[in-house]
Amino acid sequence: MEYSPPPLFKQGASARVKVVFFSIIAIALLVVDSHMQSLALIRQVVGTALYPVQMAALLPRDALYSVSGYFVSLASVERENKALRLEQAANAQTLQRAQQLFSENAQLRKLLGTSEQLPVKSVMSEILYDARDVFTRKIVLDRGSRHDVVLGQPVIDDTGVVGQITRVFPLTSEATLLTDKDEAIPVQVVRNGLRSVAYGRGQSGLLDLRFMPANADIRKGDILVTSGIDGVYPGGLSVATVVQVENKSGDTFASIVCQPLAGIDRHKQLLILLKQPMDAPRPPPGDAKDKKAVGGKTRLRGPVKELPAVPTPLPATTVRRLLQ
Template sequence: MEYSPPPLFKQGAPARVKMTLFACISIALLLADARMNALKTVRQVVGTVLYPLQMVALLPRDAIYGVGDYFSSLSSLEKQVRDLKQQQIASAQALQQAQLYNAENAQLRKLLDARERVPGKSLLAEILYDARDSSSRKIVLDRGIQQGVQLGLPVIDNQGVVGQVTRVFPFTSEVTLLTDKEQAIPVQVLRNGLRSVAYGRGQSGQLELRFVAAQQTDNVQVNDILITSGLDGVYPAGLAVARVTQVENSNGVFGRVVCQPLAGIQSHSQLLILMTPPDMPARPPEEEPFKPNKKSKAKEMAKEVQGTAAPATAAGAQPAVPGAAPAAAPATAPAARQAAAGTPAVAPPATSPAVRQVAAAPAATPPAPAQAVPPPRAAAPAAPVAARPAAHGAANDTQTR
């Protein structure tokens, strides 16, 4: 019975021989593939068969690389998103700033056009803030005494009148809007020239035409444009003021007209201050009160003496006897005669000191004969006629003395 050795202990060709054999085969295959491309098909078939095995073997590596790429790309994307958001905010701010600049540019162009249309010198000003008083309609501008701003100067924009300078500081000035309750402006309707005065209505931001006669409200219509009439000497004539929004005809004496100002400060911050007041004709000089001099006073006193001497002598006054007091009875004689004739007695006018002196002077000649009493209706004008001889006799007596 034959026993063969186990396969592990079988001895074949030596390992050196095997290595040499396989090396020669490899060299031959390399030469055949390099020279004749004989193994190209075999290589493609083997690569196709082994490709799934290669992919399965590379899965752990690809998974590790994928996880690393995921986290790195996530962080980079988050950073990119943050950068884009910041750029978007900056772009939005730049866009808003550009829009603001465009609006200001358009507003400044309109103000320049209005500046060319308005006669006289004007000053560009910017609104700083509203006044602190909430019950009034006032704003503060960045122009003051240093720039030549004065009280009472009108302030306008490209659409119409805004208000009037009511307070001036060295570097700022306060402007009261037309809608303030204490403001009023003379206006006229552009369509028919009807004149009136517009008053502010306070917080409502509107104007009102007060004391418009009921028959004149028919001449005012909705959407009528009101312009300055220039009668106040502050606002130049022809500036737009407001648009009529409501007309009410009441049963009373006056109607009610409500207007909306055309100018406004809500959409822009630049205004024009009219530095040159409107050209108005000079006012006539005031007449001084008449002051009479001493000569004219003396003439007036002489006239009064002549006028009062005539009634006193015409009443029947007789020259006084030397050394005796003047009689008072003749002074009341005309009143007694008038009472007897049925007419009311008139008190004799008071005599001046000069007349008393003439009456008290002693007469050298007999008194003039009494003349007839005139009719009652002509008692006042007849007194000077009877007084002329007596006064003339008294003057002659004084001359003879």
């Protein structure tokens, strides 16, 4: 039995006929548009009308690209920040090292200028470390007996006296600071020439002028220098400045506290005074012509000036007769 749809849903032309028909129309439009450009306006209108539809269709793609680009950019920024932090740390270390070298260079220049002004020979040294004894004020230097360092030699910097050598090894030496409780140094007030002895106060890092009369002419701000009477420290080296003077009515001696001028807490380079006078100038070569060694003795050449006659001492009896 053949089935046929009702008249209301009766189909029109067949699909094959429709395809052929619309293909012919499309080819005709293409030919007309290629020769006469008559469909440009229609194309623009259709493109404008379909633009919102195209944008809506591209929204998922654009959103996916944006999200992926955001995460890629975030990862890239994190890598750049990490690289910049490492570079900043390296630059900070380099800058600190440069500042340290600049400070050491300035300190060495000052020490060089100080050594040129001293009347004795000196050797440059560097602080290796502090002594292990916490109850003393000592440092270890990188110069020893091989560098002509001996016991008792003064140690200074560009601003004042630091201490003196108290132990010597072949390659290193130990210096006791002025602030050590067992250290003392003869000093002199620059303002009036008053002499005294400064004693260390231990870990406080200060000095005391002990046994000074209550009426002693010492004021706050006075500069103390080495007096040179002990034969250890050359005279005129800066030692300390007076920071406190207390004169109580019932005390016999004044309480005088001084602050050392040497900057051992700020610098690592120091000078060790060898206490050897600078080389004396040699005599002119012409003076050797007037001397001639004969038989192991030195004999002067040329005319010899007569020495003044030495008076003959009088007999003791004559002296008694003259005094009577």
